[in-house]
Every structure is written in C-alpha cells, then in structure tokens.
Amino acid sequence: MRRRSISIKEISALAGVSIATVSRVINQNGRFSPETEERVRKVIKEYGYEPDLVARSLRTNKMQVVGIIVPDITNEFFARVTQELQHNLFALGFSAIICNTNEEYDKEKRYLAMLKSQKVSGLIYISGEFADGKQSLQVPTIYIDRKPPVNSGIQDYVLIESDNAGGGYEATKALLESGCRHIALVTYRTDISSHGDRMLGYKRALQEHGIPFDPALTVQTDKVDMACGFKAADTLLREHSEIDGFFCTADLLAFGVRDRVYDTSAPTGRRLRLIGFDDLSFSGTKSVALSSVRQSVREFGQLGAETLVAMINGQELQQKQYLLPVQLIQRATS
Amino acid sequence: MRRRSISIKEISALAGVSIATVSRVINQNGRFSPETEERVRKVIKEYGYEPDLVARSLRTNKMQVVGIIVPDITNEFFARVTQELQHNLFALGFSAIICNTNEEYDKEKRYLAMLKSQKVSGLIYISGEFADGKQSLQVPTIYIDRKPPVNSGIQDYVLIESDNAGGGYEATKALLESGCRHIALVTYRTDISSHGDRMLGYKRALQEHGIPFDPALTVQTDKVDMACGFKAADTLLREHSEIDGFFCTADLLAFGVRDRVYDTSAPTGRRLRLIGFDDLSFSGTKSVALSSVRQSVREFGQLGAETLVAMINGQELQQKQYLLPVQLIQRATS
DNA sequence: ATGAAAGCGCTAACAA
DNA sequence: TTGTTAGCGCTTTCAT
Numbered sequence: 001m002r003r004r005s006i007s008i009k010e011i012s013a014l015a016g017v018s019i020a021t022v023s024r025v026i027n028q029n030g031r032f033s034p035e036t037e038e039r040v041r042k043v044i045k046e047y048g049y050e051p052d053l054v055a056r057s058l059r060t061n062k063m064q065v066v067g068i069i070v071p072d073i074t075n076e077f078f079a080r081v082t083q084e085l086q087h088n089l090f091a092l093g094f095s096a097i098i099c100n101t102n103e104e105y106d107k108e109k110r111y112l113a114m115l116k117s118q119k120v121s122g123l124i125y126i127s128g129e130f131a132d133g134k135q136s137l138q139v140p141t142i143y144i145d146r147k148p149p150v151n152s153g154i155q156d157y158v159l160i161e162s163d164n165a166g167g168g169y170e171a172t173k174a175l176l177e178s179g180c181r182h183i184a185l186v187t188y189r190t191d192i193s194s195h196g197d198r199m200l201g202y203k204r205a206l207q208e209h210g211i212p213f214d215p216a217l218t219v220q221t222d223k224v225d226m227a228c229g230f231k232a233a234d235t236l237l238r239e240h241s242e243i244d245g246f247f248c249t250a251d252l253l254a255f256g257v258r259d260r261v262y263d264t265s266a267p268t269g270r271r272l273r274l275i276g277f278d279d280l281s282f283s284g285t286k287s288v289a290l291s292s293v294r295q296s297v298r299e300f301g302q303l304g305a306e307t308l309v310a311m312i313n314g315q316e317l318q319q320k321q322y323l324l325p326v327q328l329i330q331r332a333t334s
Numbered sequence: 335m336r337r338r339s340i341s342i343k344e345i346s347a348l349a350g351v352s353i354a355t356v357s358r359v360i361n362q363n364g365r366f367s368p369e370t371e372e373r374v375r376k377v378i379k380e381y382g383y384e385p386d387l388v389a390r391s392l393r394t395n396k397m398q399v400v401g402i403i404v405p406d407i408t409n410e411f412f413a414r415v416t417q418e419l420q421h422n423l424f425a426l427g428f429s430a431i432i433c434n435t436n437e438e439y440d441k442e443k444r445y446l447a448m449l450k451s452q453k454v455s456g457l458i459y460i461s462g463e464f465a466d467g468k469q470s471l472q473v474p475t476i477y478i479d480r481k482p483p484v485n486s487g488i489q490d491y492v493l494i495e496s497d498n499a500g501g502g503y504e505a506t507k508a509l510l511e512s513g514c515r516h517i518a519l520v521t522y523r524t525d526i527s528s529h530g531d532r533m534l535g536y537k538r539a540l541q542e543h544g545i546p547f548d549p550a551l552t553v554q555t556d557k558v559d560m561a562c563g564f565k566a567a568d569t570l571l572r573e574h575s576e577i578d579g580f581f582c583t584a585d586l587l588a589f590g591v592r593d594r595v596y597d598t599s600a601p602t603g604r605r606l607r608l609i610g611f612d613d614l615s616f617s618g619t620k621s622v623a624l625s626s627v628r629q630s631v632r633e634f635g636q637l638g639a640e641t642l643v644a645m646i647n648g649q650e651l652q653q654k655q656y657l658l659p660v661q662l663i664q665r666a667t668s
Numbered sequence: 669a670t671g672a673a674a675g676c677g678c679t680a681a682c683a684a
Numbered sequence: 685t686t687g688t689t690a691g692c693g694c695t696t697t698c699a700t
Contacts (some may be wrong), residue, residue, distance in 0.1 A: 005450075007676090007677055007678085008677065008678065009677075009678090017686075017687085018686065018687045018688075019677090019678080019679095019687090019688095020679080020680085020686070020687060020688075020689095021685085021686060021687075023678070023679060023680085024679095024685095024686090026678095027679080029679095029680095030680090030685085031685050031686085032685065032686075033685060033686090036685080036686080050447065050450065050451045051451065051677085051678080052392075052451060052453070052676090052677050052678070053451045053452055053453070054388055054392050054397060054452070054453045054676095054677080054678095055392050055676070055677035055678045055679095055692095056677075056678055056679075057388050057678090057692095058386075058388050058389050058392050058676085058677080058678070058679095058692050058693070058694090059677085059678050059679045059680080059691085059692055060679070060692090061692075063388065065431075065452075073407065073413050073416065073417050074410055074413040074414050074417060074615075076408055076410065079407050079408040079413050080408050082407065083407050083408060083434050086432070086433075086434055087434070090445075090448075095433075095448055095449075095452060096431070096432070097399075097429050097430070097431055097432075098420070098430070098431075098432045099420075099429075100417050100420055100421070110424075111424075113384065114424075114429055115429075116339075117384045117385065117386060117387045117388075118387055118388070118399075118429060119387070119388045225615075226616075226619055255616070255619060255621075256619075258621055259619045259620040260620075262620060262621045281408075281559075281560065282560075282589070282616055285560055285589060285590075285593045286593040286594075286596060287589075287592055287593050287621070287622065288621065288622075341692090341693055341694085342693065342694065343693075351670075351671085352670065352671045352672075353671090353672095353693090353694080353695095354670070354671060354672080354673095354696080355669085355670060355671075357694070357695060357696085358669095358670085358695095360694095361695080363695095363696095364669085364670090364696090365669055365670085366669060366670075367669060367670090370669075385693085385694080386692090386693050386694070388692090388693080388694095389676095389692070389693035389694045389695095390693075390694055390695075391676095391694090392675095392676050392677070392678090392692085392694070392695095393675085393676055393693085393695045393696080394676090394694090394695075395676075
C-alpha cells in the first residue's frame with residue numbers, strides 16, 4: 001500500500017505543539033515564538049511535509065489554481081502567451097489549467113463548469129470569443145489579447161492587449177511608403193477586437209495617404225489558418241489585378257497568402273508586398289522572410305500573471321487596462 | 335457577497351432525504367428506490383447542483399485531474415498531442431494541468447511537487463527528459479513519444495510511441511531510391527529514444543542499400559529548433575560537398591536545413607533532397623513543401639487518455655506498449 | 669432502502 | 685503566545 005503522506009497533525013505531535021500552531025507557522029500568520037517556529041520548521045523539513053492543497057482549499061474555498069481559456073493552443077502565438085503566463089503564475093505559487101476551446105461555445109461552457117467545481121481562484125481569457133458574463137465564475141478574471149465581446153455586457157474589465165491599431169497602421173504605412181497603392185486586407189473576424197483594431201489602423205494609414213478605403217479589397221476569414229489565407233488571396237488576386245500589397249492581421253493568414261502569391265508572382269513577375277502580424281518563428285526564416293508586427297509576448301505573460309494574482313489577493317489595481325507597444329519587423333516581403 | 339453554491343446537505347434537506355442518500359444517487363452506488371432517485375434528481379436539476387470536486391477529493395484523496403509534463407508547448411507537435419490528450423481526458427471526466435518544463439530538470443521537479451500536493455490522479459510524460467523514478471509521484475503514469483531514460487531505472491512502463499525506426503527507414507529509403515548516395519543526418523540527441531530510433535532506421539536503410547554509415551555526415555543538435563538545423567546544415571555543407579540529401583529527425587530541424595540549403599542550391603544549382611519528421615502544418619505549404627513523416631497525433635491523444643484513465647480506475651491493461659504506424663508524405667523536397 | 673455519524677487535512681474563530 | 689474546537693462538502697461504514 002502506498003504510504004499516505006504526513007499530515008499537519010503528525011507534525012504537530014512530533015513538534016510537541018498544537019496543529020493550530022503548525023498552521024500558523026506554515027501560513028506565517030498569528031503569533032508564535034521564534035523557538036516554536038524553529039522547532040516546527042525542523043520537523044517539517046525532516047519529514048518532508050508538504051501541505052495538502054486540496055484540504056486547504058476545502059477550507060478556504062479556493063484552489064491555488066487558475067484557469068486559462070485559449071482558443072487554439074496549436075497556434076504558436078497563443079502557445080507562447082500561455083507558456084509565459086504559466087511560467088509566471090507558477091513563480092507566484094499558482095498552477096494553471098489550460099483549456100483549449102477550439103472556439104466552440106459549448107466546450108467553453110463545459111470548461112467553465114469544470115473550473116468552477118475545481119474551485120479555481122482566477123480566470124484568464126486569451127482571445128476569448130464568448131466569455132459569457134452570466135456563465136462566468138465569480139472569480140477575478142482578466143482578458144488578454146482581445147476585449148470581451150460587447151454583447152456579453154461585461155463592464156469594467158481588466159484587459160491586456162497590444163496596440164493593435166498602431167500595429168495595423170505601421171504595417172500599412174510601410175507598405176504605402178514602399179510604393180503600394182492597392183493594398184488588400186486579409187483579416188479574421190473584425191468583431192474580434194484585436195483584428196478589428198488592426199483593420200482600423202489599416203484604414204487610418206490609407207486615409208492619411210489620401211487613398212480611399214476599398215471594401216472590395218478586404219476579405220474576412222472565418223478561421224486563423226493558412227488555408228483561409230490562401231483562399232482569401234486567391235479570390236482577391238483573381239478579381240483585382242491592381243493589388244500590389246497585402247496586410248494580414250495574422251501571420252498564419254499571411255503564410256497562406258504568401259503561398260498563393262508565390263504561385264503567381266514567379267510567372268507574371270508581379271511584385272507583391274506582404275506584411276503579417278504576430279511574428280511567429282517561421283516568419284524569421286530565410287525562406288519565408290515575412291515582414292510582421294511583433295507583439296510583446298513576454299509582457300503579456302508577466303503582466304497578466306502579476307495582475308491576476310494581485311486581484312486574487314484583493315489588492316487594488318493601479319491600472320486596469322494595458323496597451324502594449326508593438327514593433328514592425330521588416331523582412332523580404334515588404 | 336458571492337452566494338456560496340448549493341451543497342449536498344441543502345439538496346438532501348430539499349429532497350427530504352439524508353445526505354448519504356443523495357451521495358448514493360450521485361455516485362450510483364449503494365441502493366435506493368427509483369422514487370427516491372427521481373426526487374433527488376429533480377432537486378439537483380432544479381437547483382443546478384454541481385458536486386464540489388475539491389471536497390470529494392479530500393475524501394477520496396484524489397483529484398479528477400492529471401498532470402501532463404511537456405518539454406515545449408510552442409513546438410506544434412507537442413501542442414497537438416497535448417490538445418488531443420486534453421480533449422479526450424476531458425471527455426472522460428478529467429482535467430489536465432499542463433506543465434511546460436522547457437527541458438529543465440529543476441522545473442520538472444518543482445512541477446512534480448506541485449502536482450503531488452495538488453493530488454493529481456495520474457501523470458503523462460510527453461517526451462520527458464528526466465522522469466526521475468524516485469521523484470515521481472506514486473500515481474499511474476504513462477509515457478508518450480519517447481521511452482523513459484534508462485538511467486531512471488523505470489521498469490515495466492506504459493509507453494505509446496510512433497514507429498520511429500520505421501519512419502526513419504522509410505524516409506531514408508525514399509531518398510536513396512530517388513538517387514541520393516550521400517545522405518546527411520541531422521538529429522536531436524540520440525539518447526532520446528524517438529530520435530535515436532529514427533537514426534536506427536536511417537542506418538538500416540543505408541545498410542540495405544549497401545552504403546556504409548559515415549559518422550561524419552551526422553550532426554546532433556542540442557535543441558529542436560530551426561536555428562540548430564540551420565547551423566548543422568551549414569557545417570555539413572561546408573565540409574562535405576558530396577552531400578546530396580538530408581534526413582532530419584524533426585521538421586523544425588528540417589526547416590532550418592532548408593533555409594540553409596535554399597541559400598546554396600540557387601547559385602550552385604546543386605539539387606539537395608530533404609525529408610523531415612512530424613509533418614507540421616508548415617510542411618504542407620507550397621512555399622515549404624517539405625517531405626515528412628507523419629505521426630498519428632490523434633491516436634496518441636486517444637490511446638493515451640484511455641489508457642491512463644483505465645489505469646486510474648484500476649483496470650487491467652490489455653497492452654502496455656504501443657507502436658503506432660507512421661506515414662511518409664512526399665512533397666517537393668524529395 | 670435509508671439514515672446517522674465519523675472523519676479526510678486544514679484554517680480560523682475563540683479561549684486561555 | 686498557544687491550544688481547543690468547529691466546521692469546509694463529501695464519502696463511507698455501520699446501524700436500522
């Protein structure tokens with residue numbers, strides 16, 4: 001039989017004190033003499049005692065666990081954000097249950113129910129699509145990458161996002177300055193704020209350069225993957241021979257576009273410029289060399305973890321919304 | 335104040351039965367009359383009662399949670415395996431705590447301690463590097479993708495892996511049959527069984543075609559990323575002009591190699607063939623078109639989840655080791 | 669078929 | 685400064 005691990009009760013007996021005292025030493029609250037503390041610590045160390053987080057949680061009604069809702073962990077951008085978050089949360093004493101919703105409402109609901117009965121202390125939505133306010137757990141929650149949907153009725157939320165509009169603006173401006181006059185936009189659903197804001201930046205850059213926004217040059221995809229980017233580019237190039245550049249609101253879309261452009265540009269010699277968003281690791285390779293807008297993934301992770309834990313600990317937040325700077329990385333495609 | 339969610343006690347009062355009876359109905363054990371069951375179920379549904387998993391776990395000494403140890407979640411292959419595992423575990427009533435070790439021993443140890451005090455019911459190692467037998471929790475454990483290290487002393491383990499040797503063999507054979515005679519091997523550490531076995535397949539194919547294995551044509555990288563692949567190819571091409579093909583034990587390495595080859599082949603016109611392993615989504619794009627060995631990610635996830643849960647439930651395993659078939663996908667690079 | 673009650677390991681009043 | 689004690693919500697004997 002597996003030996004049960006040692007409990008606070010046994011420790012207290014071994015140290016010749018009450019369990020309350022041991023608890024106080026462990027949690028550093030209440031009063032106790034230095035001698036008592038030392039004695040208790042010694043026994044704890046000697047027997048390798050580790051507090052039972054589950055039992056503690058039953059009392060406090062909270063686990064040292066947070067839930068992370070992410071739409072697609074196989075998207076490198078989300079994987080990196082998740083990784084950073086988890087790393088920082090762990091350092092702060094929390095573990096993370098990562099929930100991959102695959103953008104399905106039903107799955108998100110079921111995950112939320114699970115997280116609730118799991119008694120998580122907090123919740124992080126990375127680019128959540130639904131974030132239904134009524135369904136959501138009554139725990140500290142932060143949003144990363146995109147604003148909660150307006151119809152959710154969520155107010156006064158904590159949000160960490162990139163300067164998406166700024167990124168879209170910089171990318172488009174760079175294309176314009178390198179001579180493009182007919183820039184197509186390939187974007188994921190623009191009701192998703194991160195993508196919508198990037199489009200706003202695109203429009204603003206056009207306007208500043210005296211170029212009217214042509215809705216016919218915009219394609220909205222219903223997924224963020226290469227196949228959708230490819231299809232969008234195919235449609236656009238087929239119908240609009242004047243296109244001389246692309247701004248894509250995600251690198252994954254840009255890869256698809258690049259794939260399609262690669263086909264045409266060789267035979268016709270047409271030069272098409274292209275800029276994406278996210279700066280995935282593939283974008284940096286010589287054979288892809290995709291220009292892209294880089295986001296501060298590190299900051300997302302650090303700020304996100306620290307903010308959430310502060311909220312869990314009941315601290316006042318000095319700031320509820322963050323707009324992190326982005327950086328345009330120019331490569332061969334622009 | 336946040337309203338505490340309803341407990342089994344309140345349900346029992348509402349249904350006019352004892353809490354024991356409610357517990358029996360919920361867990362479908364013990365005896366109870368159909369009428370009682372119906373009454374209890376009705377109240378449960380009406381009040382939206384959800385059992386408190388934490389409290390249950392305090393009694394049973396096990397959470398409905400499993401830990402997944404993964405070296406690098408930003409590697410698409412691992413992300414996909416993790417995603418599939420989580421999906422299937424969830425369907426079986428378990429949630430997963432995903433622990434990204436970044437191949438660091440210390441981090442793995444700390445994660446294991448955390449998982450232990452979290453009272454996880456099981457553990458999945460995806461390509462674990464250390465998996466220290468003494469450190470490990472005394473819970474059902476399975477290994478995916480690679481065998482536990484020999485020095486860990488772990489015996490009689492449950493393992494789900496691809497037919498790595500077969501894959502290496504098929505890839506190399508394809509290169510040979512398309513005319514290559516001097517095939518370089520770029521591999522991650524060969525003491526990692528998945529990579530070591532792929533090398534074995536490579537050697538066997540060479541041997542069958544009467545080509546002696548030349549150690550000088552092999553480079554072992556210390557990470558699985560594009561930069562390492564690039565560097566390896568650079569060294570090899572610089573020193574061995576006879577090379578006419580590459581087999582890489584990971585697509586990420588192959589992308590790096592491709593990047594380097596792309597440089598040379600254009601000016602010199604040298605035709606270099608290339609095959610990777612994993613079939614990442616980028617490999618399928620037109621502009622990369624990397625030939626690769628595809629693994630059954632789906633099977634990993636399904637088999638892994640089912641097997642682990644069976645072990646947790648104390649069932650006898652009909653099979654402890656699985657060798658899943660792989661499939662060579664030929665594209666432009668071969 | 670059902671209920672009463674013990675207790676999982678811990679925290680937090682309340683006493684002393 | 686330290687101890688006693690009452691639960692947190694649940695499962696599980698042991699009675700009835």
